[in-house]
Amino acid sequence: MTRNTVNNFNPHVSVDCVIFGFDGVRLNVLIIEREQGGGVSALPGDLILDDETLDDSANRVLYELTGLSDIYLKQLQAFGDPDRIKDLRDVQWLRNVREEPSARVITIAYYSLVNLQNFSPKAASFARDVRWEPVYELGELAFDHNVIVDKALEQLRLNLKYDPLIGFELLPEKFTLRQLQKLYEAVLNHTIDKRNFRKKFLTAKLLKPLNEKEQGVPHKPAQYYEFDRKRYMRIKDKFWF
Amino acid sequence: MTRNTVNNFNPHVSVDCVIFGFDGVRLNVLIIEREQGGGVSALPGDLILDDETLDDSANRVLYELTGLSDIYLKQLQAFGDPDRIKDLRDVQWLRNVREEPSARVITIAYYSLVNLQNFSPKAASFARDVRWEPVYELGELAFDHNVIVDKALEQLRLNLKYDPLIGFELLPEKFTLRQLQKLYEAVLNHTIDKRNFRKKFLTAKLLKPLNEKEQGVPHKPAQYYEFDRKRYMRIKDKFWF
Numbered sequence: 499m500t501r502n503t504v505n506n507f508n509p510h511v512s513v514d515c516v517i518f519g520f521d522g523v524r525l526n527v528l529i530i531e532r533e534q535g536g537g538v539s540a541l542p543g544d545l546i547l548d549d550e551t552l553d554d555s556a557n558r559v560l561y562e563l564t565g566l567s568d569i570y571l572k573q574l575q576a577f578g579d580p581d582r583i584k585d586l587r588d589v590q591w592l593r594n595v596r597e598e599p600s601a602r603v604i605t606i607a608y609y610s611l612v613n614l615q616n617f618s619p620k621a622a623s624f625a626r627d628v629r630w631e632p633v634y635e636l637g638e639l640a641f642d643h644n645v646i647v648d649k650a651l652e653q654l655r656l657n658l659k660y661d662p663l664i665g666f667e668l669l670p671e672k673f674t675l676r677q678l679q680k681l682y683e684a685v686l687n688h689t690i691d692k693r694n695f696r697k698k699f700l701t702a703k704l705l706k707p708l709n710e711k712e713q714g715v716p717h718k719p720a721q722y723y724e725f726d727r728k729r730y731m732r733i734k735d736k737f738w739f
Numbered sequence: 740m741t742r743n744t745v746n747n748f749n750p751h752v753s754v755d756c757v758i759f760g761f762d763g764v765r766l767n768v769l770i771i772e773r774e775q776g777g778g779v780s781a782l783p784g785d786l787i788l789d790d791e792t793l794d795d796s797a798n799r800v801l802y803e804l805t806g807l808s809d810i811y812l813k814q815l816q817a818f819g820d821p822d823r824i825k826d827l828r829d830v831q832w833l834r835n836v837r838e839e840p841s842a843r844v845i846t847i848a849y850y851s852l853v854n855l856q857n858f859s860p861k862a863a864s865f866a867r868d869v870r871w872e873p874v875y876e877l878g879e880l881a882f883d884h885n886v887i888v889d890k891a892l893e894q895l896r897l898n899l900k901y902d903p904l905i906g907f908e909l910l911p912e913k914f915t916l917r918q919l920q921k922l923y924e925a926v927l928n929h930t931i932d933k934r935n936f937r938k939k940f941l942t943a944k945l946l947k948p949l950n951e952k953e954q955g956v957p958h959k960p961a962q963y964y965e966f967d968r969k970r971y972m973r974i975k976d977k978f979w980f
Contacts, residue, residue, distance in 0.1 A: 507750075507839060508752065508842070508843065508845055510748050510749050546819075548821070549821055551819065551821065552817060552818075552819040573817065575816060576793060576847045578787075578847070579792050579793075580789070580790055580791070580792065601749070602748055602749065602789060604845075604847075606817045606845075660901045
């Protein structure tokens with residue numbers, strides 16, 4: 499694929515991808531490292547091409563930089579603060595790669611939540627490294643990428659709040675209450691009282707207990723549950739007509 | 740304010756505003772008519788300027804075309820299909836006003852929901868008329884504006900579903916169940932069974948009956964209610980920790 503940013507009608511519009519990866523314990527985010535000095539950490543992102551949709555662009559850019567595909571990317575929103583490019587390292591980088599390094603770049607952010615164990619990213623293009631980093635231990639990212647991650651995290655929490663289904667997709671078909679609690683703790687970034695958590699989920703009757711327990715664990719084997727999708731679809735629409 | 744689209748770093752990025760207005764019975768959307776031939780209906784929208792944030796741009800453009808201000812605009816998402824400009828009338832219009840009429844324009848859509856009675860739009864700039872149109876009776880709008888309205892409507896329904904508070908903001912402090920039902924019917928675009936509607940809202944205990952009834956109405960006076968915000972805040976977080 500050839501790219502010609504000079505003739506591009508939208509030379510200063512980019513896409514950035516916030517890929518959250520849950521590893522069973524922590525919430526991570528996919529970070530690339532740019533080839534520059536000691537390296538600069540950033541979200542996978544790049545300029546759009548004239549002939550592609552925004553969705554296609556996000557998928558292409560994610561694939562080019564990290565090798566990942568088959569991730570359902572949802573658009574978060576556009577970020578376009580005129581001051582979003584002010585860090586000296588970013589300005590220097592742009593001087594090397596852009597015709598108009600001082601132009602405000604508008605970026606369309608995308609996000610996704612995946613089970614980290616199913617994806618093995620590989621750095622390519624201008625990414626010299628790609629890795630999962632715990633989202634609550636991120637250092638300073640390029641441009642306004644920390645702001646974008648925060649906004650995506652806010653949206654992720656809202657999604658999980660209004661649609662627990664999103665969370666259950668990250669767990670195995672059968673899971674323990676402990677595994678479920680870990681997921682909520684990872685996204686919310688705080689511990690949750692165990693009894694309170696169990697009580698809420700069990701009274702909501704969203705979980706079906708299975709006739710099966712953990713095996714070969716060093717602690718008291720826990721009961722397995724599965725998510726009651728049918729009941730969920732019913733109570734989900736409780737306030738709807 | 741002077742505008743120079745030629746030197747603009749983002750010459751093909753615009754904002755468009757979907758302002759929903761509830762009039763007590765119907766859901767409307769604010770539409771401008773462009774000065775062109777027999778007139779072309781469109782959402783209020785225009786190109787962004789280099790030195791303004793996207794939010795500021797949406798507020799400025801809405802004000803310039805309709806005279807409306809003090810409306811809380813929330814970003815919906817960006818739309819950037821390379822084919823979003825293909826209607827002949829749009830192409831002709833762009834030939835008159837743009838340097839590169841064939842360029843794909845990326846637009847950042849904003850939306851809001853207001854009580855129509857509180858706002859009196861006045862056409863200005865390239866709008867020769869501005870009016871509220873029932874959202875379910877819209878004709879063909881410019882560009883992909885029908886798609887944008889549909890997406891905003893979808894988001895509005897989700898908001899109302901997960902946060903009825905948004906709806907109550909559109910009603911008077913004290914209201915009848917009939918008024919509340921009209922609001923839901925207007926947004927959902929279908930009639931709702933009266934008994935079912937009342938039962939759901941009354942069992943949810945979100946409404947406080949007042950010691951007051953309608954006066955001077957030709958039918959049996961209905962009971963007034965008010966929204967129980969405190970209780971709402973409690974049950975809203977039922978599944979949250």
